[in-house]
Amino acid sequence: KEKLDQGLSKTKESVLTKLTRVVAGKSKVDEDVLDELEELLISSDVGVDTTIKIIERIEKRVARDKFINANELDKLLKDEITGLLAENSVNGHGDFDFPADKQPYVIMVVGVNGVGKTTTIGKLANKFKSAGKSVILGAGDTFRAAAIEQLEIWAQRVNVPIIKQKMGSDPASVAFDTLSSARSMGTDVVIIDTAGRLHNKVNLMNELSKIKNVMKKVVPDAPHEILLVLDGSTGQNAFEQAKQFTMATEVNALAITKLDGTAKGGVVIGVSDQFKVPVKYIGIGEGIEDLQVFNREAFVHSLFG
Numbered sequence: 001k002e003k004l005d006q007g008l009s010k011t012k013e014s015v016l017t018k019l020t021r022v023v024a025g026k027s028k029v030d031e032d033v034l035d036e037l038e039e040l041l042i043s044s045d046v047g048v049d050t051t052i053k054i055i056e057r058i059e060k061r062v063a064r065d066k067f068i069n070a071n072e073l074d075k076l077l078k079d080e081i082t083g084l085l086a087e088n089s090v091n092g093h094g095d096f097d098f099p100a101d102k103q104p105y106v107i108m109v110v111g112v113n114g115v116g117k118t119t120t121i122g123k124l125a126n127k128f129k130s131a132g133k134s135v136i137l138g139a140g141d142t143f144r145a146a147a148i149e150q151l152e153i154w155a156q157r158v159n160v161p162i163i164k165q166k167m168g169s170d171p172a173s174v175a176f177d178t179l180s181s182a183r184s185m186g187t188d189v190v191i192i193d194t195a196g197r198l199h200n201k202v203n204l205m206n207e208l209s210k211i212k213n214v215m216k217k218v219v220p221d222a223p224h225e226i227l228l229v230l231d232g233s234t235g236q237n238a239f240e241q242a243k244q245f246t247m248a249t250e251v252n253a254l255a256i257t258k259l260d261g262t263a264k265g266g267v268v269i270g271v272s273d274q275f276k277v278p279v280k281y282i283g284i285g286e287g288i289e290d291l292q293v294f295n296r297e298a299f300v301h302s303l304f305g
């Protein structure tokens with residue numbers, strides 16, 4: 001909780017400063033206040049569509065209740081945003097946990113280079129391991145030698161096995177080997193890295209579907225989780241990447257990184273709403289412990305006090 005507040009401090013500071021300005025000298029929530037609120041949300045990278053949705057919901061409340069004190073705007077926002085996030089939330093398994101009937105639980109991690117994919121995989125492996133689960137990593141980003149090396153460093157750090165091949169080898173083959181190892185060793189969680197090159201959409205789509213198909217030869221319902229990693233500090237770029245990746249494959253969970261050090265935390269609200277994918281994890285620092293399971297109440301509370 002404290003870490004979350006600290007991690008989100010820049011977004012919080014920015015949102016609260018603007019919110020104070022919006023309601024300053026105003027007694028009731030009226031058209032003016034709502035216009036300014038709209039600007040606030042858009043400038044916090046919530047995204048236009050989601051902002052309009054939130055404003056419409058607040059408008060409805062205002063119309064129903066006739067008079068809403070401007071001081072209550074933060075409470076109103078908290079309610080509506082929590083409700084919105086609840087529409088795309090993760091059911092059932094929360095705290096670095098997964099369904100017991102899925103073993104190995106297979107996570108395929110997608111996202112463009114530089115967003116924090118490798119770091120997130122390392123942090124996740126560490127969390128699962130701390131929770132008593134066995135983990136194996138698959139170095140499926142065979143496009144860059146550095147990606148394999150970086151993942152190997154994390155594997156050593158967390159002390160989990162890694163399956164890798166030479167740079168340039170077939171990522172589907174790496175995935176096959178990793179899942180086969182997991183099967184034979186009885187491993188609980190498999191985390192497969194993939195290359196994130198967006199410049200060729202058809203290639204991306206084909207590569208990801210090939211990896212998925214090969215996985216199914218070992219674990220028929222794999223991958224259980226297709227986790228898209230987005231850099232929360234990139235604002236609209238994160239929206240664009242979410243668009244590309246959700247078109248290329250069935251993304252069913254989001255990890256939003258680098259929320260520390262950015263005032264653009266509104267991305268969390270907008271991306272989840274716009275692409276109907278739950279935010280499962282948030283990254284709030286470079287350290288191994290700086291990954292949290294996303295909790296919408298805690299998140300909204302952290303932003304709006």
Ligand code: GDP
Pocket residue numbers: 112113114115116117118119120150257258259260261282283284285286290
């Ligand atoms: P990849 O290319 O997507 O695999 O990205 P990396 O995992 O190598 O991360 C790129 C940089 O972002 C590294 O310097 C990481 O330490 C940093 N990074 C990753 N996640 C976070 C985060 O949540 N907060 C901060 N501040 N930095 C992060």
